[in-house]
Structure formats: structure tokens, C-alpha cells
Amino acid sequence: MTENTSNNDPIKKEQHREQSIRENKKSNRKTAIIVTILAIIIIVQGIKIYLDHQESVATENQLASTEQELAVTMQRLTDISRELDEKIAEIEKLGGDVTELEKAKADIQDELNRQQRANRSTIRNLKDKVGGYEVLLKAKDEEIEKLKNVNSELLTENTSLKTEKNQLFDSLSEVTKSKEALISKVELASQLKAENILIYAINSRGKEREAPFKSRHADKIKVIFNIAENEVAPIEGKDIMVRIVDGNGQVIFDVAKGSGTFMYEGKEEFYTSNKEILFDNTRQQLTFEYEKGSEWEEGLYNLEVYTEGYKMGSKQFEVK
Structure with missing residues (x-):
């Protein structure tokens, strides 16, 4: 309630x-x-x-x-x-x-x-x-x-x-x-020249005959020449060489008699005779004599003159 x-x-x-x-x-x-x-x-x-x-x-x-x-x-x-x-x-x-x-x-x-x-x-x-x-x-x-x-x-x-x-x-x-x-x-x-080259035959009695000559007259060969004047060439010693070459191109030489060799145009050649001189530029005269020891055959021969690798001159002669 x-x-x-x-x-x-x-x-x-x-x-x-x-x-x-x-x-x-x-x-x-x-x-x-x-x-x-x-x-x-x-x-x-x-x-x-x-x-x-x-x-x-x-x-x-x-x-x-x-x-x-x-x-x-x-x-x-x-x-x-x-x-x-x-x-x-x-x-x-x-x-x-x-x-x-x-x-x-x-x-x-x-x-x-x-x-x-x-x-x-x-x-x-x-x-x-x-x-x-x-x-x-x-x-x-x-x-x-x-x-x-x-x-x-x-x-x-x-x-x-x-x-x-x-x-x-x-x-x-x-x-x-x-x-x-x-x-x-x-x-x-300056190269020297050989001038007035004369070539004689000398018999056993010493008598000389100018080329040409007979073989019986040539017991010896005598070469005479002058060195021409040259105002350019120096006064100095020279070795002058001559060589005689027969008609067949044979060199007449005899080492026992003074022959020898020299250089010419790159080849060795024989020479017949040589002579050492004093070049004085006076036109000096040089004489060479060579006794072959046997008879010279008849025919033409060449005489050549050289020095210091060049030719100074040459002349031809006849043996009858």
C-alpha cells in the first residue's frame, strides 16, 4: 500500500x-x-x-x-x-x-x-x-x-x-x-812528257846506229830522250820506266837484268828497264841501255816511256 x-x-x-x-x-x-x-x-x-x-x-x-x-x-x-x-x-x-x-x-x-x-x-x-x-x-x-x-x-x-x-x-x-x-x-x-826520243843499236865494238838497224848490229839497245818543261809539275823524285814491245804485243824483259812490273790502268805490266831521277824541270836528258842477250827478230817494235801510272811518250822503230 x-x-x-x-x-x-x-x-x-x-x-x-x-x-x-x-x-x-x-x-x-x-x-x-x-x-x-x-x-x-x-x-x-x-x-x-x-x-x-x-x-x-x-x-x-x-x-x-x-x-x-x-x-x-x-x-x-x-x-x-x-x-x-x-x-x-x-x-x-x-x-x-x-x-x-x-x-x-x-x-x-x-x-x-x-x-x-x-x-x-x-x-x-x-x-x-x-x-x-x-x-x-x-x-x-x-x-x-x-x-x-x-x-x-x-x-x-x-x-x-x-x-x-x-x-x-x-x-x-x-x-x-x-x-x-x-x-x-x-x-x-802536271804529267811529264818525253820528247826528242832517239833509239840506237850498239854493236859489240861500241858503234852506234840509229833505227832502223839490222839485228846483227844490235848487241844493245840505247834510248835517249828529254823530259819536256812543265811549270805545273812539282820538283820531286820520279821513277821512269821504259818498255820495248814486239810486233806480237810481248814485252821484252829480263828480271835478272833489272826488269820489273808496274801498275797501268789497273793492271800489272812488265817494263824493260827503269831509272829513278829527281825531276828538276830543266829538260834533263835521260839515257837507257838494254842488252837483250839474244838476237832481235826482224819487225816493228814500240818503245814506251812511263811514270806514276801514265804514259810519257812512245816511238816506233824497226829491226831489219
Whole structure:
């Protein structure tokens, strides 16, 4: 009975309703606060994601730009390395100094061999080096041009010198030929000549008969001649040789009686008799006597006079 009265009490019902309303409001406030906090968290997270994305894109763009710059720079270094090889070869050919270029080539090769990712500082350094190498190449182009000009001048001078040398050689050759011709003329002019050649037969009683003569009258053959004047020939000792050649071309000689050999026109020849004299350019007269030791055959004979490998004169005589 008491319980039913309590449930039906309007005041208590109102109090109960108000309490429920308060609890609902309190619950709604908590929910709103939670929703707001979640919304803020979502917004903040979204902003962070966006900013991270933007930063990632910027970083990627920066890396792409860096890699592109590095690739361009490395390619330029490779091109410069090839240009350096060409310059080194050209300057070496022209005789220039390639020490500086070889050092630059080695530096570039070191850079290319590193094969590592570059940052902005490295790229800037590489760009500075590329600029320096380009300046070096330009300077070497100027040096090559100067070396070409120098080599061209040297070639011109060398050609001129060769021409002058050839002209001088031709002149010397002409002088040599003229000298040789003059020497030949002098040698020819200095050759001695036998003149006034006389040939006698001497019999056993000492009587002389001038050729032609009979065989029985010729126990000995006597030859007399003068050496002609010659102002070119030097005063010096001479070996004068005479030889008698029969009609068959055989030389009359006897080694036991003073005959011997001499060189004439590259061949060894026999002489009949010889005499050593001092030529004094006084038209001195020489006399030779030769005793054959047997009868002279009839026929024509040639008497020839020689000295120093040339013929001074000759005369033919007859034995009847």
C-alpha cells in the first residue's frame, strides 16, 4: 500500500523526471566534448598528413633536381675529360707541356670514379671545378693556336733552311765538281812528257846506229830522250820506266837484268828497264841501255816511256 502511494506521488515523479533530464544533459555534454576533441584530433592529423605530403613532394623534387644537376655536371665532366685527352694528344704532337692538363685529367677521373650521390654543396663544388676546367681548356686552345703558329713558323724556317741547305749543297757539289775537274786538269797538266826520243843499236865494238838497224848490229839497245818543261809539275823524285814491245804485243824483259812490273790502268805490266831521277824541270836528258842477250827478230817494235801510272811518250822503230 505504501509502495503504490509513492509511485503515484506527482512530486516525486517530477523530481525523478528532472533528475533524468539533468543526467541526459550531462551525458550529452560529455558526448559533445568527446566529439569535439575527436574532430580536433582528426583536423590536426589531416593537417599533419598534408604538411608531411607537401614536405615529401618538395624533398622528392629537390632530390630529383639535385640528381639532374649531378647527372648534367657528371656528363660535362666526362665531356671535358674527352676534350682533355684530345688537347693532351694535340699539344704533345706540337711539342708543348701537358703536365697541367694531365693533372686536371687525373682530378676529373677521381671525381668520375667516386660514383656517389651528391648534395648541393658537392654539386656547387663540381660546378666550380667544371668552370675552372672550361677556363683551362680555353687557355689551352689559345696555347695550341700559339704552338701551331710557332710550328708553322718553324716549318717555314725549316723549309727555308732546307732550301738554303740544298742550294748550299748544290753549290758545294758544283764547287766539288769544279775542284775535282780542276784537280784532274792540274794532274793532267802536271804529267811529264818525253820528247826528242832517239833509239840506237850498239854493236859489240861500241858503234852506234840509229833505227832502223839490222839485228846483227844490235848487241844493245840505247834510248835517249828529254823530259819536256812543265811549270805545273812539282820538283820531286820520279821513277821512269821504259818498255820495248814486239810486233806480237810481248814485252821484252829480263828480271835478272833489272826488269820489273808496274801498275797501268789497273793492271800489272812488265817494263824493260827503269831509272829513278829527281825531276828538276830543266829538260834533263835521260839515257837507257838494254842488252837483250839474244838476237832481235826482224819487225816493228814500240818503245814506251812511263811514270806514276801514265804514259810519257812512245816511238816506233824497226829491226831489219
